[in-house]
Amino acid sequence: MSGAPRSLAADGHSPMTEDDIGAAPAGSVARGSGVTLWRQIAEKLEAEILAGALAPGVRLPVEADLAERFGVNRHTLRRALSHLSEAGLIEATAGRGTFVKEPPLRYPIGPRTRFSEIVAAGGREPSGRFRGSTVEAADADVARELQLAIGTPVLRIETTHEADGVPISCGSAWFPAARCRDLDLVYEATGSLTRALATLGIEDFRRRETRITARPANPREMDILSLAPGRAVMVLERLDVEANGTPLQWGRSSFAADRVQLVFKP
Amino acid sequence: MSGAPRSLAADGHSPMTEDDIGAAPAGSVARGSGVTLWRQIAEKLEAEILAGALAPGVRLPVEADLAERFGVNRHTLRRALSHLSEAGLIEATAGRGTFVKEPPLRYPIGPRTRFSEIVAAGGREPSGRFRGSTVEAADADVARELQLAIGTPVLRIETTHEADGVPISCGSAWFPAARCRDLDLVYEATGSLTRALATLGIEDFRRRETRITARPANPREMDILSLAPGRAVMVLERLDVEANGTPLQWGRSSFAADRVQLVFKP
DNA sequence: GGTTATTTGTTCGTATGTATT
DNA sequence: AAATACATACGAACAAATAAC
Numbered sequence: 001m002s003g004a005p006r007s008l009a010a011d012g013h014s015p016m017t018e019d020d021i022g023a024a025p026a027g028s029v030a031r032g033s034g035v036t037l038w039r040q041i042a043e044k045l046e047a048e049i050l051a052g053a054l055a056p057g058v059r060l061p062v063e064a065d066l067a068e069r070f071g072v073n074r075h076t077l078r079r080a081l082s083h084l085s086e087a088g089l090i091e092a093t094a095g096r097g098t099f100v101k102e103p104p105l106r107y108p109i110g111p112r113t114r115f116s117e118i119v120a121a122g123g124r125e126p127s128g129r130f131r132g133s134t135v136e137a138a139d140a141d142v143a144r145e146l147q148l149a150i151g152t153p154v155l156r157i158e159t160t161h162e163a164d165g166v167p168i169s170c171g172s173a174w175f176p177a178a179r180c181r182d183l184d185l186v187y188e189a190t191g192s193l194t195r196a197l198a199t200l201g202i203e204d205f206r207r208r209e210t211r212i213t214a215r216p217a218n219p220r221e222m223d224i225l226s227l228a229p230g231r232a233v234m235v236l237e238r239l240d241v242e243a244n245g246t247p248l249q250w251g252r253s254s255f256a257a258d259r260v261q262l263v264f265k266p
Numbered sequence: 267m268s269g270a271p272r273s274l275a276a277d278g279h280s281p282m283t284e285d286d287i288g289a290a291p292a293g294s295v296a297r298g299s300g301v302t303l304w305r306q307i308a309e310k311l312e313a314e315i316l317a318g319a320l321a322p323g324v325r326l327p328v329e330a331d332l333a334e335r336f337g338v339n340r341h342t343l344r345r346a347l348s349h350l351s352e353a354g355l356i357e358a359t360a361g362r363g364t365f366v367k368e369p370p371l372r373y374p375i376g377p378r379t380r381f382s383e384i385v386a387a388g389g390r391e392p393s394g395r396f397r398g399s400t401v402e403a404a405d406a407d408v409a410r411e412l413q414l415a416i417g418t419p420v421l422r423i424e425t426t427h428e429a430d431g432v433p434i435s436c437g438s439a440w441f442p443a444a445r446c447r448d449l450d451l452v453y454e455a456t457g458s459l460t461r462a463l464a465t466l467g468i469e470d471f472r473r474r475e476t477r478i479t480a481r482p483a484n485p486r487e488m489d490i491l492s493l494a495p496g497r498a499v500m501v502l503e504r505l506d507v508e509a510n511g512t513p514l515q516w517g518r519s520s521f522a523a524d525r526v527q528l529v530f531k532p
Numbered sequence: 533g534g535t536t537a538t539t540t541g542t543t544c545g546t547a548t549g550t551a552t553t
Numbered sequence: 554a555a556a557t558a559c560a561t562a563c564g565a566a567c568a569a570a571t572a573a574c
Contacts, residue, residue, distance in 0.1 A: 036561065050406075062539060073563045078540090086352075088481070094540040095571025104479060109530060210530045214480035214498040214523035232480040232498040232523070257480035257498070264476040264530050302542060328558060339544045344559085360559040361552025 029070055041070050041080035049089050049100055060090065060098040088258050104261040105163055109210050109236075124163040128191050131158040131170075133184035135177050142174045145239055145250035153177035157184050159193075160224055168260055170224045171236075171253025179248070197248075204243040210264075211237040214257060225256045232257040295336055307336050307346035315355050315366055326356065326364040353496075354488040367489075396457070397424040397436075399450035401443050408440045411505055411516035419443035423450050426490060427519075434526055436490045437502075437519025445514070463514075470509040476530075477503040480523060491522045498523040 029040045048054045060066065060081075067077040081098060084090045092098040105124070107113075134156050143150040155177045160170040173193075175183060180200060187196040197203070214234045217227045225233070233254040240248045255262070295306045314320045326332065326347075333343035347364060350356045358364040400422050409416040421443045426436040439459075441449060445466075452462035463471070483491065483499045491499070499520040506515045521528070 038561080064539085075564090076562060079561090092540065093571075094569060095538070097539065097571090106477075208531070212478060212500065212528040212530070213526070214500045216482070216496055216498055230482055230496060232482055234478065234480045234500070260479070262478040264478070265474070304542080330558085341545085342543060345542090358559065359552080360550065361557070363552095363558070 029072065037070075037072050037076050038079035038083070041072065041077060042083040045080065045084060046087070046089060049084075054100050056100050056102045058100045060100070062097065102164075102166065102259065104259055105168060106263050107255070107260050108263045108265065110207065110265065113207065125165075127162045127165075128193065129160045129162065130184075130188040130191070131160055133157045133188075138174070142250060146174065146176055146247040148176060155180050155183060157187060157193075166259065167225045167256065169236075169253045169255045170221065171251060173249045173251030173253075175249050176247075202242065202248065205240050205248050206243075208239045208241045210239075212262065217254070217256075221254050225254070227256055234260070234262065236262070295338065303336075303338050304342050304345035304349065307338070307343060308349045311346065311350060312353070312355060315350075320366050322366050324366045326366070328363065352484075354484075354486075395426045395428065396450075396454040397426055399423045399454075404440070408516060412440065412442055412513045414442060421446050421449060423453060425519075432525065433491045433522065435502075435519045435521045436487065437517055439515050439517030441515050442513075468508065468514065471506050471514045472509075474505045474507045476505075478528065483520070483522075487520050491520070493522055500526065500528065502528070 029037050031037065033040075045054070045060075054060070061069070063074050063077055063081070066081075067074040070077060081090065081092065085092060089101060090098055091101050135153050136156055137151045138146065138148050138154045140150060142148070142154055143152065146154065148154070155175045156172055157175070158170075158172050161168045180197075183196055183200060186199050187193055190196055197205070212234055214232050217225065217229075217231050217233045221227060221233050222229060222231075227233070234257050235252060235254050237250070237252045239250050242248050295303050297303065299306075311320070320326070327335070329340050329343055329347070332347075333340040336343060347356065347358065351358060355367060356364055357367050401419050402422055403417045404412065404414050404420045406416060408414070408420055409418065412418075412420065414420070421441045422438050423441070424436075424438050427434045445468075446463075447466075449462055449466060452465050453459055456462055463469070478500055480498050480500045483493045483497050487493060487499050488497075493499070500523050501518060501520050503518045504516070505513060508514050
């Protein structure tokens with residue numbers, strides 16, 4: 001259990017007698033350089049993360065070891081980690097450890113973006129998960145967007161999306177029930193909306209508009225997306241139309257803001 | 267969760283035998299309540315600030331006194347202050363003291379779709395306000411986006427944008443200094459980036475990419491955009507290129523997420 | 533499935549540095 | 554120049570969450 005009290009010179013402090021460390025291997029912090037120790041450590045770790053030496057998902061050494069490596073007190077080391085955590089580069093959990101976070105997934109928004117292609121393009125394993133479906137009466141929002149009369153039956157499908165098992169987004173999409181009968185069943189079976197629509201003979205549709213806002217996550221989103229309180233979600237509303245311009249689906253999804261980067265190219 | 271620890275005290279510790287406080291006047295923190303001491307203190311102080319009991323500009327008692335008032339160690343008190351400082355509610359200066367900052371104003375914004383076109387147009391609307399400019403060495407981000415060597419001189423222009431007097435966004439844009447000499451002066455004079463660029467003979471440029479993330483607002487954004495703590499900002503990164511493909515400007519702007527709806531049409 | 537070990541999180545104590553008044 | 558007040562750093566102990574046995 002971490003013996004080696006390291007004696008440390010008594011004399012209260014002894015700011016820099018580089019002798020007692022002996023190693024000071026990769027982590028050598030310059031005491032009295034004008035830059036605080038915790039900032040030097042934070043910058044060093046950040047550089048390693050950005051350079052890829054500390055790959056996403058990698059678990060950092062435990063705090064005690066890191067502190068020893070840098071030759072500082074655990075408090076000082078923790079302050080550096082706290083800084084990186086606020087910057088979104090790492091994530092610490094009591095009892096588990098500290099991990100380098102995945103960089104935000106680039107999520108291109110275009111006329112024909114499909115989730116599976118986006119994620120696959122990022123080299124990750126996509127999975128859409130079916131959470132449930134209902135047939136309900138179109139409310140004012142849905143009716144306006146889908147150009148239906150209020151009260152028209154619409155099929156609502158609730159989904160979540162993951163990349164490599166990490167939840168990315170959750171939300172609902174509404175379809176005209178008459179046009180999309182049993183779409184939910186096929187979707188649940190295949191896990192792919194694109195394929196489910198194809199079975200209905202709908203292969204050509206495109207994004208007509210995308211609207212984005214953001215706000216702190218609500219409890220439901222915190223649960224589904226595994227978000228800490230106070231984190232932000234981007235709320236993306238989208239309208240897809242068929243080739244002839246008929247509204248096909250209108251949806252509203254919440255994205256974990258620190259795991260996704262929405263990308264628009266004209 | 268929170269399975270009633272309720273043992274508290276635990277003795278074996280006893281640095282402060284509750285007798286010496288005697289008073290525990292306004293500040294009484296509940297030890298062993300499941301909520302950390304620093305958070306209780308932070309919330310208490312925040313409530314006093316938001317309620318107006320601690321008016322803007324008021325100087326807080328010195329840390330030692332505050333720590334005594336709450337019956338905690340100065341470290342614990344400082345952690346609470348640090349939290350408030352990050353949230354932008356207070357500001358501490360060594361040797362001077364800790365002061366309550368001016369409170370963020372709340373702007374009730376009604377229909378928000380008004381601003382969408384402004385934003386979708388790419389931040390070139392005429393209501394931009396010049397906040398300052400500097401010539402600095404390109405850091406890694408700027409250099410990569412503008413395809414310059416790290417350290418190349420770049421012109422940085424800081425702006426805010428308002429609509430009907432309500433702050434909407436703030437951010438910086440970077441230009442190759444060699445290409446855009448005195449751009450800032452012209453911009454400050456005209457208030458229009460498009461016109462300023464035209465005086466440099468740059469009339470044809472286009473948006474190449476727009477990236478969007480979101481996160482809780484930081485103190486600076488809370489200040490400029492008059493945001494309450496915890497509100498979200500959308501961070502929009504954009505790259506403009508000249509007709510021949512040469513990067514012209516790269517910028518990063520923060521939008522008050524609840525006042526703006528970004529609309530993208532393919 | 534309960535117990536133990538590991539690891540992060542919180543708190544108090546103390547000393548010293550540095551900027552401001 | 555000295556006192557004041559925030560800033561940084563080291564040390565020790567315990568609490569709480571998680572993982573491993």
